[in-house]
Amino acid sequence: MNLLAMTIHLPVPGVAAVVTAQVLGVLLLPPLLMSVIAKTKAWFGGRDGPPWLQPYFDLLKLFRKGAVYSHTTTWVFRAGPIVSLAALLTATTMIPVLGPNSWLGFKGDLILVAYLFALGRMFTVLAAMDTGSAFEGMGSAREVTFATMSEPALFLCLAVLAISTGNLQLDDMLGTNLAGAWHSVGPAMLLVVGALFIILLTECSRIPVDDPLTHLELTMIHEVMVLDHSGPDFAYITYGAALKFTLLGSLLVHAAMPQVAWVGLPGALLWLAALMALALLVGIIESTMARLRLNRVSLLLAGATVLSGLAVLLVLFNKLA
Amino acid sequence: MLAALTHPIPDSLHTAIDGALVLVLLLNLAMLATSRLATCIRLFSFQCLVISVLPIAAATASDAIGIHGFFLMGGTVVLKVFLIPFILLRVIRTGDIQREVQPYLGFTGSVVVGAMMIGGAFALSSRLVLPGQAMSTLLIPVAISTLLIGLLILVSRYKAITQVVGYLVLENGIYLFGLSLLHAMPLLVELGILLDVFVGVFVMAIVVYHIRQEFDHMDTQNLAPMKEPA
Amino acid sequence: MILLLTVTLPFVLLCLLLPTSRLRRVSLVAGCAAHFAVILGSWIYPVLAVANPGTLLALDPLGHLFVTLISLLFLATSIFFVGYHQKVLVSQRVFLACMLLLLASLTLVCAAQHLGVLWVALEAASLAATPLIYFRLGPRALEATWKFLLMNSVGIALGLLGIFCLGLSTTAPAPAATTLSATTAEVAETAPHGEEGIGMTVTALREAAPRLDIAWVRAAFLLVLVGFGTKMGLAPLHSWKPDAYAEAPPPIAALFAGGVTLGAFLGILRVFQVCLAVGQGPFASLWMTAFGLLSILVAGIFIIGNNDYRRILAYTSVEHMGILVLAVGLAGLGGTQSSVLGAQSSPAYAAMLHTLHNTLNKGVLFFAVGFIWRIYKSNRISDVKGALHHHPIAGVIFLGGLCATTALPPFGMFYSEFAIILAAVQTHQWFILIGFIVTITICFVGVMTAMLPMAFGAPSVLPVTEGSDGASSSSFGHWREPTMLLPAAGMLILALALSLYQPDYVTRALHAAADQLTPVPVQTAEIPAGVTTAPDRPNTAPAGDHLEEGHL
Amino acid sequence: MIFLTSSLLVLLAGAVLAVLLARHGRAGLMVSLVAMVLGSAGYVAAAVGRWIDTAAPPQRLIWPLPLGAPTLTIDYLSAWFLLTLGLLSAVVAVYSWSYFSVETRSTRATASVGAVLCLLVASMGVLLCAGDVILFLVGWEMTSLAAFFLVGFHDEDPAARHGAWTYLIATHLSSALFLVPMFALLVAVGGWSFAGIGAALGVQDSTVRVLIFALGLAGFGVKAGFMPVHVWLPLAHPVAPTPVSALLSGVVVKIGIYGLLRLLMLLGPLPGSCGTAMIVLGAVSGVLGVLYALAQHDIKRLLAYHTVENIGIIGIGIGVGMLGQTTGHPLVALLGYSGALLHVLNHALFKGLLFLSAGAVIHATGTGQIDRLGGLAKKTPLNALLFLLAAVAICGLPPLNGFISEWLIYGGLLGGTIRLPRALPGVAVVGLAGLALMGGLALACFAKVFSVVFLGSPREALTAHATPRLMLGSMSALAVLCLLIGLAPSVATDLIAPGAAAFVVTPYSTSAASTFDAILAPAGHLSALLALLLALVIILLLVRHLMIRGQIVITAASGRAGTWGCGYPALTPRIQYTASSFAWSLIRSFRRLLWPHKHLVVPAGAFPSGDIRAELSTHTNDIAQTDIFSPFFKGAAQLAAMIRTVSLSGHVPTHADAAIGEDRGPFRTGWYSLLSAVRRGSIQVCVVYVAATLVLVFMVETAWQPRSGGALVERTAPAISMSADPSQPTARPTATRGADELNHVLPGATRP
Structure with a gap:
C-alpha cells in the first residue's frame, strides 16, 4: 500500500511525546501571533492593547456559544468554516513547521498545499454568498479577484524554489537546501521572499490589502465575508485565519533563512522567534501604512507576480550560465 | 482515298474551287450586311449550294468520282439548300417579322468586324500546317472565317431566327473543314451529321415558333430577365 | 449489343401511340426497365456487351460503366416521374418519347467507338433533351430551352470541329526528319508508311498513335474539351445549366446532372484516351485540371448567397463535373498506382468512383427537391422552411442527398475526393491540391449555408394548391405516392450501401474503367528496346498496369 | 474486440429500430437509449479488456469500403478514450430518458434524436478504434455530422440553427482545410494503416513532421476548441439539448484531443518549438476561455467557455509531454501526457455532470440566465450538491478528480522547469503561471455560478419543478466517479501509465512499467492526505456539534431578522449581489483582453420621470468571432456577390443606364450595356463565353510555348x-x- 511507502519524517526514537509536543505547539501557536500583531499595533497607537491571551479567550467564548443561521442559508453556509479549517489543517502536515521537515510531505505536495488554500477560500466565499447579503457578495468578489491575482505569484515563487533546489517536495525546497541558491542567485531569492511576503499579506487579509479592523463593510474584504457566522463556526474562521498566517509565515521564514538547520529545541525556539518577528513586522506595517485603494491592490499583486517572474528569469538564467 | 487526294489537282478545277470558296466568303459578308431575314436565309441557302458542289470537285480531282461525294452532295443539297431554308422561311412568314432591328452590332460594323475576322482567319491558317494536301489552300481559311462569322451572327443579333442562321453558318464552316478529311469519316457518319443538323434546325424552328407565340415576335431581348440575384 | 441499342425503341413508339396517359407512363417505365434489364444481363452474360473492337460500336468497360449508371438513373427517374404527375402542358407523348429517345441516344454514346458516331449520338441526345426542359412552358422555360439548345449546339459544333482535327491528325504525311524531335522521329521510323487512312475509332487511333500528328491531336483535344465541356457544363461554359435545371422538372434535371452530362464527359474521355496514347497526357491533364478547378470555383462563387435552390443544384452539378475532369486530369499527370497504396487510390479510379456516386447522389437530391418543389411550389429558399417537419421522409432524403453531394462520409464522394487529394499529394501538384481543397470547401460552405435552412426550422406556410382530390388543399396529398418515394429512397439506400460496402464486382468494374484512363506506354511493343533509352521517351507504365487488354 | 464490434452492432441496431418504432409512442426513444447504454457498457468492457488482454492484435475487417478494407484496433490510447466515452455516454443515455420524455416534441422527433445519439456514440467508437486513416476520417466526419443534427434538435429556435450551422461549418472547414491534406500527406508517406505510417514517419525529416503537426494542430484544434478557433463551442453548446451538450463537451470535443495525441504518437519526438507552441496555445486558450466564461450570463454558454479552458489545460499537459519527449526526460513526458489523459476523463466526468446539472436547473426553472436564478439549493438540494462537487472538481480543488490531473500537469511543468535544457524551462514557467491563473479564475467563476444559482434567495419568482429521480441518479453516478478518482488516484494513474508511456517508450514493456509506476507513485500519497482532509472535516463537524449542543437559532423566514444587512433592515432578494457584479471586478481588471461593453441608462434630472428606469448591464463579445470570423465570412460573401454581379459597388446597371444620356458617353454606355447583358446572362453573352474560352485556350496554348512559335506549327x-521548368x-x-x-x-x- 502506498501509505506505507510514505516518507513520514518523524523523529526516530520514539516518541510520541515529541510528536504530541510538535503538533500541540503548532496548533496552539497561531492565536498568539495574532496577539503579537495586536500588541504591536496597540504599542504604536500608544495603547496597552488586549491581553496576550485575548485571542484564546475569544475562541473559547465562541466555542461556548450557540449559532445563529439566517433563513436564507443552507448547509453550504455551515460547511464553509469547517472545510476551510480542515483544508488548512491538512496543509499543516505538508509545510515544514517545527523542524526542517514536514510531517506528511511527498513529491509534489506544494501543489496540494496551494490548492488546499484555494479550497478553503472557495468554501469561505460560498458560505458568504449563501447569506444573500450584498455586502458579503462584494467581499467575496474582491476575495476571488485578489486571490486570482496572487495565485500566479505564489506558483512562480514555488517554481523558483523548485528550480533552485531541484526538488518538488515542499520541505526539501526550503531551508538548507536553498543555501546554494542564496549564494549564487541571492537577488532572486530576495525577490521571492518579497513576493511571498506580499502573498502572505494578501492571503491573510492584512494591510495594505485589507484592513481587518475597519468598521466600514463597504471597504472590507475578508471580514465582511464572515459577518453572518457566529459561535463555533466563527471560532473556526478566526482560528483558521491565524493558522494560515502561521503556515505562510513558516514558509516565508524557511525560505528566507537558509543557514538555519531548524533542528531540535533550538531550532524550534528560533522558529518561534522568527514567526514572532514576522508578526511584529506585519504589526508595524499595519500601524504605519493605510489600506490601499482597491484598484491599487491589483497593482500590488501584479507587482508581486512581476517580482516572482523576474526571480524565475534570474534563476533560469543562472542555470543556463 | 488519301492517295487520291494527294494527286495533283488540275489548274482549271483549282481555279473553280478557289472561286467557289471566295464566293462563300462573300456570301458570309452579305449575310452580315443584310437586315432582312428572308434575304439572309436565301443567302444561306445559296451558300449551302456552293458548298455542296465542293465535294464533287474534290471527287473529280481524284481518279474516280467517289460515290461518297455524290451522296454527300445529295444530302447537303436536299437538307441545307431546300429543306432547312423552307422551314425557316415558313417560320418567318407565320411570324410576321421581317427585319433585324437594332442588332447589338450595327450592319456596317458587322461587316467590318467580319472582314477583320476573315483577315484573322487567313493569318491563323497561314501558320497551320495541314497534314496531307487539301483540295485548295483557301479551304482552311475560308472554313475558319465562315465559322467565325457564324459565331458573330449568333452573338450579335437579337432575332432568334437570325441566331439559327448564324448557327447554320457556323455549321457550314465546320463542314468545309470536314471536307479536308473526306476519306476518314464513313459515309454513314457524315449523313448522320447532316441529319442531326437538320433535326437540330427543326427543333430550333419549333422553339422559335414558341418564342413567337410567347412574345408575339422573336426577339430574344425579351428573354433573359434578371437571373442571378445580387 | 444491338439489343441494347434498340430495346427502347418499341417503347418510344408505344409512348407516342398509346391512347391514355396512364398507359404511356407505364410504357415509359417498361422501356427503362427493359433497358436496365438488358444492361444487367450484359454484366452477367458479357456476350451481350461485347463486339469486335474494330467496329463502330462496342461496350468497353468505360462505356459499360457509364451506360449502366445512365440506365439506372433513367429507371429510377421514370418511376419517380409516374408519381410526379404534374399537369403536363407540353404534349405528354412527345415528352415521354423524348425521354426514351434520350436514353437510346445516350446508350449509343456509351457504345460508340467511332468518334463520328459518338458525335451523332451526342447531338441526338441534345435534341432529345431539348423538349424535356420546355416542360413548364412560359417565357422562362422557353428561355432556358433556347439557351440550352443554342449553347449545346455551338458546343457540339466545336466538338465536331475537334473530331475533324483528330481526323486531320491521322492524315499526316511522313514529315521531314529535321523538324522532329527524337521521339517522333523514331516512332515515325518504326511506323509503317503508306497505309490506308486510319479509322476514327478510338482503338484504331490509339493503335496508330505513333503516326498521329501531335499538334492536331492537341488542337482536337482543346476543341473537344471546350465543345463537349459546354454540354457537360464546365465553367465558364456552364451558363445554360442554372436556367435549364431551374426550369426543367427536378427529375428531368436529375437526368441531365447524372446522365446527359456523363455522355459529354465520355466524349471528352474518348479523346483523352487518344491523347494518352500519343503521350499527350500531361498536356490534356493540364487543361482538364484548369477547367476542373475553375468549375469548382465558379460553382462555389455562384452558390454562395443564392436564393434559388434549383439553381444551386445546377451549380453543384457544375462543381461535380469540375471534380470529374480534375480527377481524370490528375490521372494524366502521372497519378498512377503508388507502390505503397495499391490501385484503389489512383485518380482514375477516383474519377470513376465519383462518377458512380455523382449519378446516384444526383438522383437522390433531385428527387428530394422534386418533393420539396411539389410541397412548396417555389424555387426560392426563403419560401422553403422546415421541410423536415412537413415531410419527414422527403426531408431525410433531402438531407441525405445534401450530405452525399457535399462529400460527407459515409457517402462515396468522400472517398473519391480524398483519393483525388491523395493523388495531388503523390504527384506533388501542390497548387492543384490547395486549389481543390479551397474550392470544394467554398462549395460546401455555400451549399450547406444555403440549403440547410430548407430542411430545418419552423415550417413555413404552404401555398394553397388546388389538390386533385379537391378536399385536401394542402400539398400533402401528392407525396404519399409510393412511386415517388420508392426511387428516391431506393437511390439513397443504394448510394449509402455502395458507400459502406462496395462489393467486389463493383470495384472490378470501376478498376476496369479506370485502367482505360491511366497513361499507358506508347507502343512499347513496337519500339526496339535499345531505342527506348532516350531520356524524354514516354516510359513504360508501372507494373501491373493493364495495357491494351484493359479495355474491350 | 468482440465487445467493440458487438457494441457497434447494438448501437446501429438501436438506431434502426428507433427509426422503425418512431410511431409507437416512446418505444423508439426507449430502444435507442437502451442500445446506447448497452453499447457504452460494451465500450467500457472493450477498453478494460485492453488492460486485461495486453496482446490483442489489430483486426482487419473484411468489409470493403470504396478505398479498401479498414482495420480496427484498440491500443491503450484508444482504450482510455473508449473508457471515457463509454462512461459518459451510458450516464447520458439514462439522463436522456428523463430529459427527452418530457420534451414537448413529437415522438418521431425524440425517436430520431435517440437514433442519432446511437449513431454519434457508434461513430465515435469507430473513430477511436480506427487502425487506419480512412476509418478514422469516416468516424471523424460522421461524428461531426451526428453531432450537427443533435445540436440542431431544437431547430425551431434560430439560435439553435445558427449554432448547428456554425458547428458544421467549423468542423468541416477544419477537416477539409487541414486534416484531409494532412492525412493525405501521411498516407503518401506510409500507406493507409497507422502502424505503417508510424514506421515510415520515423525516418522522415523534421520539416515534414513539423508541417504535419502544424496541419494536425490546426485541424484537430478546431474540434477540440483551442482559442482562436473555439467559436463554435459557445454557439453550439448552449443551444443543444442538455444531454447532447454534455456529450459534446465531454467526449466530442475530446476526439480532437484524441486525434492530436494519435498524431503525436505517429510523429514521435518533435522539435521543441512544437511543444512550446502547444503550451502557449494551451495557456492562451485556458486563460482566455475562463475569462470569457467569467463574463457570461447564460449557464450553458459559460460552461462551454470552460470547456475551452479545460482544453487549454489538456493542451498544456500535452505540450509538457512533448517537451519531455523531445528532450528525453521520461518523468516530464510521462507526467505531462498522463495529466492530459487523466484530464480528458476527468473533464468528461465533471463537465458532463455540470452540464447535466445545469440541464436539471433549466428543466426545473425554465431558464439558464444566471442572474434570474437564486436559492435553488433549498428546492433541489441534491442537484446543488452534485453541482458543487463538479464545480470543486473543475476548479481543480482537492479532494476531487480535477485536482489529480492538474496535479500531474503541475508536476510535469515543475519537473520541466527543473530538468529541461536551454530556454525550455521558461516555456514550462509560462505554462505554470497560466495554469495558476486559470485555477484562480476558474474558482472565481464557479464561486459565481454556484452561489448565484443555488445560494441566497431566488431573484425572480420562478417555479422550480422537482428534478426527476432518474436524472439525479445518473448524475450521482458521475459524481461518485469524480470522488473515486479524486480519492484513489492511483487506480486511474495505473490505467493511464501504459497509454502515456506509449509516447515515451514503444512498445510498452513491464520493465518500463515499473519505472513509470515509481514516477507516478506520489499519487498514492495523495489518497492518504485527501483521506485526512475528509477525516478532519468530519472531526470538525463533530466538534462543532458537540460544542453547540443544540443551541441553534435559525432566523425567521419573515425576513425581519434574516441575514445581517449591516444595519439596513429592508433587504430583498433583488439586493443580492448578482453574477455580473460578482465578476465585474475581475472583468474590469482584464478589460484589455475582453473589451467588455457596459450599457448604462441613467435617469436624468432632479426629478426623473417614471418611464426611464435606471439600467446597467454588461456583455462581452467574443473577439475571435466579432473580429476574425464574422468579418471573414461576410467579406467572402461580399466578394462572391461582387464577382457574381460584376460590380464593385453593388450598383446594378439598368436598361436606363445602358443608353446614351446626358452624362454618359458611348464608352460608359457600352460598358453598362455589356454589364447588363452579362448580369442578365443573355444568350448572346453565353455564346460569347464559349467563343472567348476557346480563343483564350488557344491563345494560352500558343503563348506558353514562346520558342516553338505556336502549338499548331510545331x-x-x-x-x-505543371513543372516550373519549361525546358523539362x-x-x-x-x-x-x-x-x-x-x-x-x-x-x-x-x-x-
Missing part, C-alpha cells in the same frame, strides 16, 4: 506541364518523375 512541341521535356515519364520528387521531398516515401 508538331512536336513539348506539352505544357514532357515526354519524360511523369510517373517516375513523381516518384523521384516524392523521394526528394519526402525521403523514404517510396519504398519497394
Whole structure:
C-alpha cells in the first residue's frame, strides 16, 4: 500500500511525546501571533492593547456559544468554516513547521498545499454568498479577484524554489537546501521572499490589502465575508485565519533563512522567534501604512507576480550560465 | 482515298474551287450586311449550294468520282439548300417579322468586324500546317472565317431566327473543314451529321415558333430577365 | 449489343401511340426497365456487351460503366416521374418519347467507338433533351430551352470541329526528319508508311498513335474539351445549366446532372484516351485540371448567397463535373498506382468512383427537391422552411442527398475526393491540391449555408394548391405516392450501401474503367528496346498496369 | 474486440429500430437509449479488456469500403478514450430518458434524436478504434455530422440553427482545410494503416513532421476548441439539448484531443518549438476561455467557455509531454501526457455532470440566465450538491478528480522547469503561471455560478419543478466517479501509465512499467492526505456539534431578522449581489483582453420621470468571432456577390443606364450595356463565353510555348506541364518523375 511507502519524517526514537509536543505547539501557536500583531499595533497607537491571551479567550467564548443561521442559508453556509479549517489543517502536515521537515510531505505536495488554500477560500466565499447579503457578495468578489491575482505569484515563487533546489517536495525546497541558491542567485531569492511576503499579506487579509479592523463593510474584504457566522463556526474562521498566517509565515521564514538547520529545541525556539518577528513586522506595517485603494491592490499583486517572474528569469538564467 | 487526294489537282478545277470558296466568303459578308431575314436565309441557302458542289470537285480531282461525294452532295443539297431554308422561311412568314432591328452590332460594323475576322482567319491558317494536301489552300481559311462569322451572327443579333442562321453558318464552316478529311469519316457518319443538323434546325424552328407565340415576335431581348440575384 | 441499342425503341413508339396517359407512363417505365434489364444481363452474360473492337460500336468497360449508371438513373427517374404527375402542358407523348429517345441516344454514346458516331449520338441526345426542359412552358422555360439548345449546339459544333482535327491528325504525311524531335522521329521510323487512312475509332487511333500528328491531336483535344465541356457544363461554359435545371422538372434535371452530362464527359474521355496514347497526357491533364478547378470555383462563387435552390443544384452539378475532369486530369499527370497504396487510390479510379456516386447522389437530391418543389411550389429558399417537419421522409432524403453531394462520409464522394487529394499529394501538384481543397470547401460552405435552412426550422406556410382530390388543399396529398418515394429512397439506400460496402464486382468494374484512363506506354511493343533509352521517351507504365487488354 | 464490434452492432441496431418504432409512442426513444447504454457498457468492457488482454492484435475487417478494407484496433490510447466515452455516454443515455420524455416534441422527433445519439456514440467508437486513416476520417466526419443534427434538435429556435450551422461549418472547414491534406500527406508517406505510417514517419525529416503537426494542430484544434478557433463551442453548446451538450463537451470535443495525441504518437519526438507552441496555445486558450466564461450570463454558454479552458489545460499537459519527449526526460513526458489523459476523463466526468446539472436547473426553472436564478439549493438540494462537487472538481480543488490531473500537469511543468535544457524551462514557467491563473479564475467563476444559482434567495419568482429521480441518479453516478478518482488516484494513474508511456517508450514493456509506476507513485500519497482532509472535516463537524449542543437559532423566514444587512433592515432578494457584479471586478481588471461593453441608462434630472428606469448591464463579445470570423465570412460573401454581379459597388446597371444620356458617353454606355447583358446572362453573352474560352485556350496554348512559335506549327512541341521548368521535356515519364520528387521531398516515401 502506498501509505506505507510514505516518507513520514518523524523523529526516530520514539516518541510520541515529541510528536504530541510538535503538533500541540503548532496548533496552539497561531492565536498568539495574532496577539503579537495586536500588541504591536496597540504599542504604536500608544495603547496597552488586549491581553496576550485575548485571542484564546475569544475562541473559547465562541466555542461556548450557540449559532445563529439566517433563513436564507443552507448547509453550504455551515460547511464553509469547517472545510476551510480542515483544508488548512491538512496543509499543516505538508509545510515544514517545527523542524526542517514536514510531517506528511511527498513529491509534489506544494501543489496540494496551494490548492488546499484555494479550497478553503472557495468554501469561505460560498458560505458568504449563501447569506444573500450584498455586502458579503462584494467581499467575496474582491476575495476571488485578489486571490486570482496572487495565485500566479505564489506558483512562480514555488517554481523558483523548485528550480533552485531541484526538488518538488515542499520541505526539501526550503531551508538548507536553498543555501546554494542564496549564494549564487541571492537577488532572486530576495525577490521571492518579497513576493511571498506580499502573498502572505494578501492571503491573510492584512494591510495594505485589507484592513481587518475597519468598521466600514463597504471597504472590507475578508471580514465582511464572515459577518453572518457566529459561535463555533466563527471560532473556526478566526482560528483558521491565524493558522494560515502561521503556515505562510513558516514558509516565508524557511525560505528566507537558509543557514538555519531548524533542528531540535533550538531550532524550534528560533522558529518561534522568527514567526514572532514576522508578526511584529506585519504589526508595524499595519500601524504605519493605510489600506490601499482597491484598484491599487491589483497593482500590488501584479507587482508581486512581476517580482516572482523576474526571480524565475534570474534563476533560469543562472542555470543556463 | 488519301492517295487520291494527294494527286495533283488540275489548274482549271483549282481555279473553280478557289472561286467557289471566295464566293462563300462573300456570301458570309452579305449575310452580315443584310437586315432582312428572308434575304439572309436565301443567302444561306445559296451558300449551302456552293458548298455542296465542293465535294464533287474534290471527287473529280481524284481518279474516280467517289460515290461518297455524290451522296454527300445529295444530302447537303436536299437538307441545307431546300429543306432547312423552307422551314425557316415558313417560320418567318407565320411570324410576321421581317427585319433585324437594332442588332447589338450595327450592319456596317458587322461587316467590318467580319472582314477583320476573315483577315484573322487567313493569318491563323497561314501558320497551320495541314497534314496531307487539301483540295485548295483557301479551304482552311475560308472554313475558319465562315465559322467565325457564324459565331458573330449568333452573338450579335437579337432575332432568334437570325441566331439559327448564324448557327447554320457556323455549321457550314465546320463542314468545309470536314471536307479536308473526306476519306476518314464513313459515309454513314457524315449523313448522320447532316441529319442531326437538320433535326437540330427543326427543333430550333419549333422553339422559335414558341418564342413567337410567347412574345408575339422573336426577339430574344425579351428573354433573359434578371437571373442571378445580387 | 444491338439489343441494347434498340430495346427502347418499341417503347418510344408505344409512348407516342398509346391512347391514355396512364398507359404511356407505364410504357415509359417498361422501356427503362427493359433497358436496365438488358444492361444487367450484359454484366452477367458479357456476350451481350461485347463486339469486335474494330467496329463502330462496342461496350468497353468505360462505356459499360457509364451506360449502366445512365440506365439506372433513367429507371429510377421514370418511376419517380409516374408519381410526379404534374399537369403536363407540353404534349405528354412527345415528352415521354423524348425521354426514351434520350436514353437510346445516350446508350449509343456509351457504345460508340467511332468518334463520328459518338458525335451523332451526342447531338441526338441534345435534341432529345431539348423538349424535356420546355416542360413548364412560359417565357422562362422557353428561355432556358433556347439557351440550352443554342449553347449545346455551338458546343457540339466545336466538338465536331475537334473530331475533324483528330481526323486531320491521322492524315499526316511522313514529315521531314529535321523538324522532329527524337521521339517522333523514331516512332515515325518504326511506323509503317503508306497505309490506308486510319479509322476514327478510338482503338484504331490509339493503335496508330505513333503516326498521329501531335499538334492536331492537341488542337482536337482543346476543341473537344471546350465543345463537349459546354454540354457537360464546365465553367465558364456552364451558363445554360442554372436556367435549364431551374426550369426543367427536378427529375428531368436529375437526368441531365447524372446522365446527359456523363455522355459529354465520355466524349471528352474518348479523346483523352487518344491523347494518352500519343503521350499527350500531361498536356490534356493540364487543361482538364484548369477547367476542373475553375468549375469548382465558379460553382462555389455562384452558390454562395443564392436564393434559388434549383439553381444551386445546377451549380453543384457544375462543381461535380469540375471534380470529374480534375480527377481524370490528375490521372494524366502521372497519378498512377503508388507502390505503397495499391490501385484503389489512383485518380482514375477516383474519377470513376465519383462518377458512380455523382449519378446516384444526383438522383437522390433531385428527387428530394422534386418533393420539396411539389410541397412548396417555389424555387426560392426563403419560401422553403422546415421541410423536415412537413415531410419527414422527403426531408431525410433531402438531407441525405445534401450530405452525399457535399462529400460527407459515409457517402462515396468522400472517398473519391480524398483519393483525388491523395493523388495531388503523390504527384506533388501542390497548387492543384490547395486549389481543390479551397474550392470544394467554398462549395460546401455555400451549399450547406444555403440549403440547410430548407430542411430545418419552423415550417413555413404552404401555398394553397388546388389538390386533385379537391378536399385536401394542402400539398400533402401528392407525396404519399409510393412511386415517388420508392426511387428516391431506393437511390439513397443504394448510394449509402455502395458507400459502406462496395462489393467486389463493383470495384472490378470501376478498376476496369479506370485502367482505360491511366497513361499507358506508347507502343512499347513496337519500339526496339535499345531505342527506348532516350531520356524524354514516354516510359513504360508501372507494373501491373493493364495495357491494351484493359479495355474491350 | 468482440465487445467493440458487438457494441457497434447494438448501437446501429438501436438506431434502426428507433427509426422503425418512431410511431409507437416512446418505444423508439426507449430502444435507442437502451442500445446506447448497452453499447457504452460494451465500450467500457472493450477498453478494460485492453488492460486485461495486453496482446490483442489489430483486426482487419473484411468489409470493403470504396478505398479498401479498414482495420480496427484498440491500443491503450484508444482504450482510455473508449473508457471515457463509454462512461459518459451510458450516464447520458439514462439522463436522456428523463430529459427527452418530457420534451414537448413529437415522438418521431425524440425517436430520431435517440437514433442519432446511437449513431454519434457508434461513430465515435469507430473513430477511436480506427487502425487506419480512412476509418478514422469516416468516424471523424460522421461524428461531426451526428453531432450537427443533435445540436440542431431544437431547430425551431434560430439560435439553435445558427449554432448547428456554425458547428458544421467549423468542423468541416477544419477537416477539409487541414486534416484531409494532412492525412493525405501521411498516407503518401506510409500507406493507409497507422502502424505503417508510424514506421515510415520515423525516418522522415523534421520539416515534414513539423508541417504535419502544424496541419494536425490546426485541424484537430478546431474540434477540440483551442482559442482562436473555439467559436463554435459557445454557439453550439448552449443551444443543444442538455444531454447532447454534455456529450459534446465531454467526449466530442475530446476526439480532437484524441486525434492530436494519435498524431503525436505517429510523429514521435518533435522539435521543441512544437511543444512550446502547444503550451502557449494551451495557456492562451485556458486563460482566455475562463475569462470569457467569467463574463457570461447564460449557464450553458459559460460552461462551454470552460470547456475551452479545460482544453487549454489538456493542451498544456500535452505540450509538457512533448517537451519531455523531445528532450528525453521520461518523468516530464510521462507526467505531462498522463495529466492530459487523466484530464480528458476527468473533464468528461465533471463537465458532463455540470452540464447535466445545469440541464436539471433549466428543466426545473425554465431558464439558464444566471442572474434570474437564486436559492435553488433549498428546492433541489441534491442537484446543488452534485453541482458543487463538479464545480470543486473543475476548479481543480482537492479532494476531487480535477485536482489529480492538474496535479500531474503541475508536476510535469515543475519537473520541466527543473530538468529541461536551454530556454525550455521558461516555456514550462509560462505554462505554470497560466495554469495558476486559470485555477484562480476558474474558482472565481464557479464561486459565481454556484452561489448565484443555488445560494441566497431566488431573484425572480420562478417555479422550480422537482428534478426527476432518474436524472439525479445518473448524475450521482458521475459524481461518485469524480470522488473515486479524486480519492484513489492511483487506480486511474495505473490505467493511464501504459497509454502515456506509449509516447515515451514503444512498445510498452513491464520493465518500463515499473519505472513509470515509481514516477507516478506520489499519487498514492495523495489518497492518504485527501483521506485526512475528509477525516478532519468530519472531526470538525463533530466538534462543532458537540460544542453547540443544540443551541441553534435559525432566523425567521419573515425576513425581519434574516441575514445581517449591516444595519439596513429592508433587504430583498433583488439586493443580492448578482453574477455580473460578482465578476465585474475581475472583468474590469482584464478589460484589455475582453473589451467588455457596459450599457448604462441613467435617469436624468432632479426629478426623473417614471418611464426611464435606471439600467446597467454588461456583455462581452467574443473577439475571435466579432473580429476574425464574422468579418471573414461576410467579406467572402461580399466578394462572391461582387464577382457574381460584376460590380464593385453593388450598383446594378439598368436598361436606363445602358443608353446614351446626358452624362454618359458611348464608352460608359457600352460598358453598362455589356454589364447588363452579362448580369442578365443573355444568350448572346453565353455564346460569347464559349467563343472567348476557346480563343483564350488557344491563345494560352500558343503563348506558353514562346520558342516553338505556336502549338499548331510545331508538331512536336513539348506539352505544357505543371513543372516550373519549361525546358523539362514532357515526354519524360511523369510517373517516375513523381516518384523521384516524392523521394526528394519526402525521403523514404517510396519504398519497394
